[in-house]
Amino acid sequence: MDTDLNLTQHISNRFNEELEEVRNLALNMGGLVEKQVSDGLKALLKAKSKLGEKVASSDYKVNAMEVDIDEQCTLILARRQPAASDLRLVMSIIKTITDLERIGDEAEQLGMYAIKLADDNIKPSQFVELRHLGEHVKEMLHDALDAFARMDVEAALQTIEASSTLKEEYDAISRQLILQMMEDPRQIKNALRVHWCARSLERIGDHCENICEYVVYLVKGRDVRHVSIDEMKAELEE
Template sequence: MRSKDIGHHISAQFNAELEEIRSKVLTMGGLVEQQTLDAVRALVEGDSELGETAILNDYKVNALEVTIDEECSQILARRQPTAGDLRLVVAIIKTITDLERIGDEAEKIGHLAVHLAGMEGNKQHFNAINALGEHVHTMIHDALDAFARLDVEQALAVAKMDSKVDEQYNGITRQLITYMMEDPRSITRSLDVMWAARALERIGDHATNICEYVIYLVRGKDVRHTSIEQMEEAARKH
């Protein structure tokens, strides 16, 4: 992307600025990745202290969003990028919105973990939540990697993982509903687990959005609201 056939840079300074913003996006991504891991582990292990960590770390994510947005606006105003450079800046503005919302969902899971840690009850759905958490964590990690390496094939692979997340989420929801019907005293607790599953499902959607921006960035084609098949076609077009 940063090669001379796409960008036409007036200066090495401009390149350095773009690299610095990209690196901040990856830092922000690393934060929400860790926040998600912490929140899921806190929930599954009943570790309310780790849950608090996941909650408190959200302010760092929010602060980075504001900083990166400001730097993108400055680059747009001062450097007036075009073509690939412009797409990079627009893709970053969108990516950080999704990263921030992943942070919000991880924060919610942190609150649920703290709430659940203080409650009696069995943990029979925690394995399924853990599996969903691992799946979603891989999606965030690989989406960020696709963004870092501008790898459309990987972006596509991550987007394809989302249907598995939806399956896992639907399975957990069905099990929890049955469980609540059998034991109405478990309702409050089961709803907390259901909200956590829902938050993880949303994180999968945000990771998928980031992959769509990577394809837009590299191929110049907007693949939002299209099928996986249309995304494949766009990704493979050279």
Template sequence: MEKSDLSHHILSRYNDDLERVRTNVLEMGGFVEEQLKQAVAALVEGDSRLGEQVARGDAQVNAMEVAIDDDCSRILATRNPAASDLRLIVAVIKTITDLERIGDEAEKIGYIGSRLATVERPADRYREIKNLGRLVGEMLHEALDAFARLDPEGAVQVARKDRLIDEEYEALQRQCITFMMEDPRTIRRALDVLWVARALERIGDHAKNVCEYVVYMVHGKDIRHLSVDEVERHLRTRTQSGDEAASS
């Protein structure tokens, strides 16, 4: 094999390694997304068996995180990636940490849903939790889609939805406090609902983090301490600079 052929072969294997890592992250994200969906369903539908199944699934989420982290460590040690490839590895390591924590929150919801299935359900059948779970699920799905497409502009739009989730959580929090004050017999269940709402709000935060990693991966810009408006202005400036450079 000639030196040029060997270099091409090595490069091809390196690209395969990077693509496999990205694919595995999306697979982990899809599994976590399903865990969230089933955890909320377990609570809303009063399905204790489904709630326990979700809780047991957290072990698989943990195993996925460890496997992807090992792959990233191997690539860093053997390939010495630079520039955009290094940003990809860093973003992947951060993303799987957030996905693992989403799995932890889904496990928590699963356990609570399993326990609440044994008590009488409220007349509204946890309507507010179902609505909040839907919003959070959509945000997580769109964040993973932005990661798959390497779409920083789309990621910023998804990150904007975190404010809406925070508002829904705060409204649900006020409602639960009102129920507890009006009828002390509802305190235990209201506290469980608050724990579920808090877990969902945290999942929204983790989805927002994934969006931030997409911007970092594509543009090399750490936006964790910037407002969404500031990030949008930064992206517009980069786009305009790129257009001007291309036309000159």
């Protein structure tokens, strides 16, 4: 029998509030990170170096939120000694925000490369393939955060499954950039920059996958890290 993850039914109202608060903070952090990624991509694909600067200089907000949420979680552990689903919630929040912070770092990278590419007058039309990968990553991040907010295992599994196309796209971009570099060595500098951006996007996808795995742990109590999606499904069906 699956147990309900009802946050608001503790005998201690204060505990309800603390859990709700820390969960909301994590969701807010997710929203901020999502905006950072979206802005980073926009700066890159529309050659807006101002926006790139804004993204690169806003990462401190994400970092500050991570520190704050970590502290709240520490206090909950110290004061409440949560068990079962409460413990899993606190654990998955602690882990989720670490991945969110790293996604923030990758967004910062996108902003920095947007500035460099725009300053070198590289037209976004020269790396249009990033747009497709970027859209996929944005979608994946949105779905992962949504699965986390709704504690939805099905959605989490679907998001994990979608990550395989992301990897294919990243490989295709890598191959294309290698070809470009071989054809015209003068392009190596900027091709490498574009490649770092693709790499950042692919890393964001990995972090989204992690977040989805924490959702499965939170809801089902099963640790599904480092197993294939098929093994995951089989384990959850047990």
